Amino acid sequence: MTSTDTAWVAPANADQLTAWDTAEGVFWAEHAELFEHSLQRYDDWLLRAAGIRDGDQVLDVGCGTGSTTRSAAWLAGSGTALGVDLSSPMLTVAALRARDAGTGNATYLQADAQVHPFEPEAYDVLLSRTGCMFFGDQVEAFTNLARAVKPGGRLSLLVWQPPSQNPWFTELTTALAVGRTLPSPPPDAPSPFALADPARIAQILTAAGFATPECEPVKERMYWGPDVPTAVDFVLGVLGWLLDDLDPDELTRAMTNLRRTLVSHYSAGGVTFPSAAWLVTTRKPA
Ligand SMILES: C[S@@+](CC[C@H](N)C(=O)[O-])C[C@H]1O[C@@H](n2cnc3c(N)ncnc32)[C@H](O)[C@@H]1O
Numbered sequence: 001m002t003s004t005d006t007a008w009v010a011p012a013n014a015d016q017l018t019a020w021d022t023a024e025g026v027f028w029a030e031h032a033e034l035f036e037h038s039l040q041r042y043d044d045w046l047l048r049a050a051g052i053r054d055g056d057q058v059l060d061v062g063c064g065t066g067s068t069t070r071s072a073a074w075l076a077g078s079g080t081a082l083g084v085d086l087s088s089p090m091l092t093v094a095a096l097r098a099r100d101a102g103t104g105n106a107t108y109l110q111a112d113a114q115v116h117p118f119e120p121e122a123y124d125v126l127l128s129r130t131g132c133m134f135f136g137d138q139v140e141a142f143t144n145l146a147r148a149v150k151p152g153g154r155l156s157l158l159v160w161q162p163p164s165q166n167p168w169f170t171e172l173t174t175a176l177a178v179g180r181t182l183p184s185p186p187p188d189a190p191s192p193f194a195l196a197d198p199a200r201i202a203q204i205l206t207a208a209g210f211a212t213p214e215c216e217p218v219k220e221r222m223y224w225g226p227d228v229p230t231a232v233d234f235v236l237g238v239l240g241w242l243l244d245d246l247d248p249d250e251l252t253r254a255m256t257n258l259r260r261t262l263v264s265h266y267s268a269g270g271v272t273f274p275s276a277a278w279l280v281t282t283r284k285p286a
Contacts, residue, residue: 001088001110009112012136016190017112019087020134025087027237034225034234039129040067041220042158042277046129047071047216049281051155054171055079056124059148061113062086062131066106067095068214072096072127073106079124084116085131089273114141119147130277133159133194142208152192152286159195161217161276166198168222168273171265172235175257176242178250201280213282221272224262231262231271252274 003021006014028035046068052058054077060069063083068241075202083106085091091108098106109116115164116136126149135141149155161171163184169192173182185191194203198215205213225231235258236243243254262271 008116010115010136010140011027013086013112013114013134013190016134016136020085020087020090020167025089027092028064028087029089029093031237032090032097034223034230036067038223039158040223041158042129042218043068045218045220045279046127046156046158047075049279050125050127051154052079052125057122058082058121058125058127058144059084059118060131061126061128061145062134063094063108063128064090064131066091066097066108066128068129069094069106069108070098070101070103070160072125073103076105078105080105080107082106082123084111084113084231084249086110086112087119114144118144118146121150124153126153127157130160130192132157133192133195134190136190138188138194138204139207142204142210146209146284149284151284153284155213155280155282155284157195157280157282158218158277159201160192161278162196163193165276166274168275170222171227171261171273172239173242175261176235177238178254178256178257180245182242195278195280198278201278205280205282209284211281211285213280215278215280217276218279219274219276221269222268222275224265224271224273226270228259228262228266228271231266232258235262 029111051166052075056076056079058081060083069081069083
């Protein structure tokens with residue numbers, strides 16, 4: 001399946017497929033190590049909340065290059081973990097990394113989690129590390145996912161708190177904006193911040209058939225690379241589109257701002273920024 005063959009994707013997710021299955025997904029796949037490391041400090045929170053036990057069947061939604069799927073598979077022991085994602089380049093890396101790690105009970109599937117016909121009531125745990133904010137229709141997606149979860153099954157999601165709580169986003173975009181006011185997407189549009197509001201999370205998940213969720217605030221430092229030059233390349237891969245319309249002077253200023261911002265967050269542990277997420281937990285009623 002490719003981004004030119006969209007029959008398996010909800011029409012509302014066609015743009016996401018194009019992004020994740022081509023340039024954006026290729027960049028993630030080529031920088032898998034960095035991306036996986038960047039959110040690693042959240043993994044213990046997410047996995048502990050998921051309460052994975054030996055024999056569990058786990059579904060990792062928007063698994064990307066699969067680090068949380070591998071961890072879930074390891075915790076599931078005699079069980080399995082399935083990672084689903086839109087992005088073929090990221091899933092190729094995920095499968096290679098699972099093979100190299102000898103994680104035989106982790107498997108991967110290219111699918112749109114919003115509409116894929118998962119086996120009903122097959123999963124004990126639904127897990128996602130920042131992979132659930134891009135659905136064109138959140139209620140349809142979580143209703144589809146709820147069908148796949150066993151009665152009493154658990155859900156553990158990590159989603160970003162609003163930009164105002166995430167200096168990695170505000171400081172980096174401000175550096176690259178060079179004084180421009182950047183457009184911000186509507187809060188319910190697919191974006192990293194689409195599930196930033198706990199009231200909206202509760203509305204979506206209860207409409208989809210889950211019990212009322214808890215949203216626990218969690219703050220960790222987000223890793224952007226071992227040194228400033230690596231972090232510059234990493235930031236430009238993620239946010240470089242902000243430079244598209246700049247004239248040469250503005251471009252020079254933006255790059256100076258970016259380096260200065262990254263230097264101010266550099267220490268012995270590399271370049272790290274404060275960040276804030278919600279750890280969302282709930283169950284499908286038994
Ligand atoms: C921010 S990345 C997170 C990747 C990974 N969970 C991690 O933490 O490194 C979001 C992921 O969600 C995937 N995604 C977006 N919409 C999706 C959908 N409708 N179905 C399945 N995966 C989706 C993207 O392809 C991308 O890999």
